[in-house]
Amino acid sequence: MTVKLRGIYTTALTHLLTEAGHEVVQASGPIRERFDTDFGTERAAVTVATTEDRQGVGVSGDDGTAETVLDTVTDIGRDTLWWTDPTPAGAVFAGEVTETLGSGAVVDLGAGEGFLPYGNADDRVETGDRLRVQVAEASAPWTNGRPVLETTVAVRGSLLSLVRGGSADTGGVGGPSMLDLVAAEPRDGWGVSWEMASDDADFDALAAALSAANERAEAIDAALADAAPAAEAAPDCYWDGEATTWVWFGRESRFELDEARRAVTTTMSGHHRLKAGHRTASAAVDYVEALCGDPGGEFPFGVTAEQFGPREGGSLELGHGKPDGRLISLGRAEVQSVEADGTVTVERDMSPGGEYDALGVPKEAGDVAETTLKEGRWWYPTTYRDSEGTTKGTYVNVCTPVEIFPETARYVDLHVDVVRHADGTVERVDDDELDAAVAAGSVPEELAERARGVAAAVENVLS
Template structure:
């Protein structure tokens, strides 16, 4: 038995389950926190924090779900376990009892579900019979109904098979050399985290999904037409259960988590309150852990991991001037963020004009790659053509860079250093810095710092 865990209870539950059953498909923070070897083989059970953070949803093979829930129910006296009568993946012939603005209420016999109109191609009216599958169950303490779909899927932890699909969705490269294919009449949709799995794990995942798809085919082979005698359940390939954690249980989970990493009192109690509170807890613990290990510097990694920017975000380059003006050099895509405070961003340049001090034309397809580092007095931008040809490097000397969630900010100190495509290095705009000092916009002490930085940068580029 193997379990995949996600959400605010992940560290504590990984500590609880990493011996038996084994934890698989860990998130990056879990890999960092645990001195253990994890695999990416298929999970027989998935444990996910509910949207309201009050507990977890447990979904998977019937016996495995029961075993995991017994462990979770023993976490504290105020932990409750409720099996779901309409588990994820269950297939029904349901009867439409009410049509609403965005979807229909469907009687499943075991309960009611909600079918969005976008989940079917046909027009829905009261009294219609439909074959549906539970796509997203809903916890019993919620007012929501489980969400239904008319597309039948064989769910898995690495791959999901889709009935009626004939073309495979994009998946990991290793999937192309698997010895088996999806069963006839089904297409494969590989999950994002399948990229980390081994060939054996992918093969095992596809085999399990094929077994579920075959069982669904068998269950539906002799089923009557959906409108003949609804409601009726045809298949229940997996189980779903819900676990509610009370206050005592949350504090018990705190103890389990504290055995692994710095955990403030009431960690899970606070996180269960709101997303903003959850982010605050993560920041406080990351900072406290740094203090405890003697790392007294600004906790850049902790701050950016909670508030951004992260890879894939977009930030502005706010270019301040000593006279108080500020220009935005443009929006840039964040390509990478390093724990030491280095952030790499890219901009696609528009054609027209020339690059300052480099004396080369701006062309369509040019890309500017900028590396800034929190607290550093300079940053380089490398300009490349569409064919990858380097067109020059411009190093901006400035006040210490600050990396905010939506912008990189500093004040330009005029003097800069450029490296031409032919390797020539020169220092430029010293006269502008001298003029700013004379105008009272830059102090002599700040100007001396700028000049010393420019000298060091020039020496480093030569």
């Protein structure tokens, strides 16, 4: 399988995928320098790209081709989680505009919602309009963003793109004579434009890329040929696009990726953990490794927090991930203390109304929640107190290993939790939700077993 990789996990994944027998193509300059091998320039059947927030990767490719690549990527660590995208890049939908905003429109696609910037639409867009759209940029589920849409239908690739209804050759980097040089033609009714990477590809690779693009263009034409117009079909999917899976790396997985990268080049402890947390920290990691080599030792949480945060007196967002891929913010909390061992204590003022989950006591004005997080721990406690400091109960959340980034503490909730009531009674809750998540395939059994074991240990300590 030919694979193109980009982003902070590229070196580690290049090592793992080549070891698994895949061929990495269109490699970047640093990758060419680190690996003693020749990399091809041909079209990639699968693309693995780091997400904008650096928390994971998107794996996309032609239908059915990405499975063996996914097997390697999702097997990195037990806290690696993944989700299939129902609205992947390239998918063509009949959508209905449900809301117009300042810069674009929200479009109901049936499988989800998308965002159509006004600049990506051929005509004026109003609420209630039904129109054919294509996903230009997909969105990872934990970003809580909508995929970006356009009304142009195209087959986009790293070497070239085909545009439905375009002229035979739109020029671009390759110039207007490129089709003569590659001795190939785009499908009738589609125009070709050459992407920047085509400069480094040979003519055989360009011809193969055009052939593959023509096949996809043919599939789109076939899907649209007998389809009902958007005014009648919306919301519906005309064509599935690139099969895309979003992969979120937990803390253990990032350290496994460190080991894979270390087999190739100098890699400090916590390399990927640091790069995922802060862009400036990412540059600092490169500097340290270039200047000092591998400094050895454990992940330097204390130094990292001192340089980049969080810091006492500041604030920290609690990013509560769910096994279905969503990320819920529990709000920002004031940082009370930061310890070198990775322990961070935060407090939140609670709004009145309703009850605390599983504790069965009311949320009242003046209540304070004190949460103690520790880097790498599979659980964290939150103690609720009233305005006079009397404890109302403690809720212990069982989750994937906590990562405390400068602005946000991140983890994925694993459903099962333990509570201690004000009278000292200890109760384990939500085992049924964890069982349901395993049955639904959103939590692997190995991870679920770890969660149950952690819950049992916490219950035993609190009892």
